[in-house]
Amino acid sequence: MITNHIHQLGTLEVAYYVTLAALALKVLPFFWRRFFSSEKKLPPPPLQGPASESWLFGLHQYISNSPDVGAMHEQWAEEYGPAFIIPGLFGSKKVMIRDPKAVAHFYSKETYGYVQTRLAKVFIETLFGRGLLWAEGDSHKRQRKALSPAFSNAAIRRLTSVFYDSAYKTKEAWDARLEAESDTVIDVQAWMNHIALDSIGIAGFGHDFGSLNGTQSAVSNAFNSLGSEDVSYLSNIVVLLSPAFPALLKLPTSRNEMIRNLKKSLSDIADELLKRTRQEKGGEVGAETAQEKSIIGMLIKAENNGVSQEEIVAQMNVLLLAGYETTSISLTWALIELSRQPEKQERLRNELASFRADDPSWDDLMNGLPYLDAVTHEILRLHPPVGETTRVAAEDDILPFAKPVTLSSGETVSSLVIPKGTVVGVPIRAMNRSEAFWGEDAKTFVPERWLDEDKMGGAKDISGHKHILTFSDGPRICLGRAIALTEFKSVLSVLIRNYRFELPEGPKTIIERHRSILPRPKVAGQQGALVPLRIQRVE
Numbered sequence: 001m002i003t004n005h006i007h008q009l010g011t012l013e014v015a016y017y018v019t020l021a022a023l024a025l026k027v028l029p030f031f032w033r034r035f036f037s038s039e040k041k042l043p044p045p046p047l048q049g050p051a052s053e054s055w056l057f058g059l060h061q062y063i064s065n066s067p068d069v070g071a072m073h074e075q076w077a078e079e080y081g082p083a084f085i086i087p088g089l090f091g092s093k094k095v096m097i098r099d100p101k102a103v104a105h106f107y108s109k110e111t112y113g114y115v116q117t118r119l120a121k122v123f124i125e126t127l128f129g130r131g132l133l134w135a136e137g138d139s140h141k142r143q144r145k146a147l148s149p150a151f152s153n154a155a156i157r158r159l160t161s162v163f164y165d166s167a168y169k170t171k172e173a174w175d176a177r178l179e180a181e182s183d184t185v186i187d188v189q190a191w192m193n194h195i196a197l198d199s200i201g202i203a204g205f206g207h208d209f210g211s212l213n214g215t216q217s218a219v220s221n222a223f224n225s226l227g228s229e230d231v232s233y234l235s236n237i238v239v240l241l242s243p244a245f246p247a248l249l250k251l252p253t254s255r256n257e258m259i260r261n262l263k264k265s266l267s268d269i270a271d272e273l274l275k276r277t278r279q280e281k282g283g284e285v286g287a288e289t290a291q292e293k294s295i296i297g298m299l300i301k302a303e304n305n306g307v308s309q310e311e312i313v314a315q316m317n318v319l320l321l322a323g324y325e326t327t328s329i330s331l332t333w334a335l336i337e338l339s340r341q342p343e344k345q346e347r348l349r350n351e352l353a354s355f356r357a358d359d360p361s362w363d364d365l366m367n368g369l370p371y372l373d374a375v376t377h378e379i380l381r382l383h384p385p386v387g388e389t390t391r392v393a394a395e396d397d398i399l400p401f402a403k404p405v406t407l408s409s410g411e412t413v414s415s416l417v418i419p420k421g422t423v424v425g426v427p428i429r430a431m432n433r434s435e436a437f438w439g440e441d442a443k444t445f446v447p448e449r450w451l452d453e454d455k456m457g458g459a460k461d462i463s464g465h466k467h468i469l470t471f472s473d474g475p476r477i478c479l480g481r482a483i484a485l486t487e488f489k490s491v492l493s494v495l496i497r498n499y500r501f502e503l504p505e506g507p508k509t510i511i512e513r514h515r516s517i518l519p520r521p522k523v524a525g526q527q528g529a530l531v532p533l534r535i536q537r538v539e
């Protein structure tokens with residue numbers, strides 16, 4: 001995920017290349033030893049693939065300037081088959097696999113056999129701490145076990161009201177605007193950010209960031225800054241080099257200041273949580289507070305206060321990093337796709353209206369609303385916020401394939417030897433949108449495909465949540481996926497029942513990709529990641 005972040009920093013590119021050139025001249029030996037040497041012992045398998053543009057950059061510039069990397073991966077898969085090689089920085093190579101059997105094997109060996117690249121790992125640790133996303137092997141197993149009870153169905157059922165509350169706060173604000181005029185144009189992306197941030201704050205650690213009430217928080221500022229293209233050259237270089245030189249994070253740049261504020265504000269919230277839990281232990285038992293019900297509140301209780309303050313802050317960071325942008329981007333895409341196809345928006349509204357007068361319960365959201373479920377999974381399939389998994393082999397491995405793989409010699413094989421140190425990638429976006437798996441309409445928003453799973457065709461061979469790789473798979477599969485589905489469905493159900501959405505220039509409005517921490521949609525021509533939609537109240 002973070003590796004993708006590095007690839008998607010947009011106009012940071014200039015800073016990036018200058019930085020790389022400086023590294024090449026001055027500190028390459030250090031950089032090489034630290035990040036690459038132990039990852040590349042034997043050469044990767046001799047596969048076909050696109051030609052490199054230069055030894056220094058490989059295809060990096062080409063890929064990071066592309067509006068749709070998934071489409072490029074798919075085109076290469078068609079040309080070269082289920083496994084191919086992409087040239088990277090400094091002559092490095094990445095083996096991309098797009099075969100369901102190989103992909104399932106790869107994910108099943110995560111955290112021991114396949115691990116974060118060293119660069120990604122240092123980056124996560126420096127900026128976000130040693131939480132679940134950073135951990136590997138036994139440490140990952142322990143942390144995941146400690147957090148898992150907070151993600152059980154029973155725990156999530158109790159959190160459902162948090163997401164409805166966020167949706168209704170949004171409704172209150174929108175209704176106030178609609179009182180003055182019968183329809184109005186609203187940047188829905190900003191509101192989905194507010195909903196996602198406030199929800200993860202309350203559900204995650206019982207803290208209300210208040211962004212739905214217009215409060216600016218250190219956390220939202222830090223996220224905006226990390227994803228923004230509009231920051232100083234120095235700040236960009238510092239963030240890009242910080243994994244190699246953590247001391248750079250101490251320089252007084254504006255971005256460093258924001259990262260420090262983010263860490264400080266999370267650490268204050270963690271202190272308060274720990275204090276409260278200790279008080280409860282001292283005998284002040286009352287009604288369950290939002291903090292106790294929260295994910296981190298449950299972690300502290302379950303660990304009987306044995307968990308360190310540092311780990312709590314790291315897990316809070318993980319929840320923000322993993323749960324904020326992903327959910328906000330998915331909800332924004334849902335409103336866009338439903339505006340592009342008003343008849344599908346109406347079909348969803350009818351299902352919700354015919355259901356019951358009040359809001360669906362958690363069980364209803366999960367099992368009682370088939371079209372809402374279909375819309376949800378179609379958005380997650382078509383617009384996965386995380387487009388690729390990249391890992392490095394921590395040990396030698398043999399990847400089994402369902403379809404024959406053609407080597408550069410022309411020979412075909414049914415398995416590939418992956419030497420320790422080989423970088424391996426799974427093109428999530430390309431697999432989710434591939435015509436080979438999903439049929440001719442794979443690139444189109446067709447929720448109906450989920451209503452009859454017999455029509456799913458080749459996609460059935462893909463493992464992962466409902467045959468999509470949006471939540472990844474294996475021991476690292478998104479721990480928060482049930483929360484994400486609950487949040488997505490509850491918020492969308494309130495918005496669609498109450499409002500009609502239209503794109504400013506009608507269904508043909510052009511949507512572009514905005515470079516941010518994760519790629520976001522934006523309406524073409526807007527400054528920044530804006531998605532203004534015309535909304536009208538449903539009477």
Ligand code: HEM
Pocket residue numbers: 001002132133144200204318319322323324326327330384385386470471472475476477478479480481483484
């Ligand atoms: C649509 C929304 C979401 C998507 C598409 C998504 C996707 C993902 C993906 C792809 C990963 C694997 C990352 C990697 O291995 O590099 C992941 C991990 C994770 N996600 Fe999510 N996520 C979403 C929402 C959430 C939410 C709301 C939460 C928490 C409340 C959450 C918590 C986590 C955690 C804790 C991990 C780390 C799991 C581990 O390393 O064992 N996610 N997510």
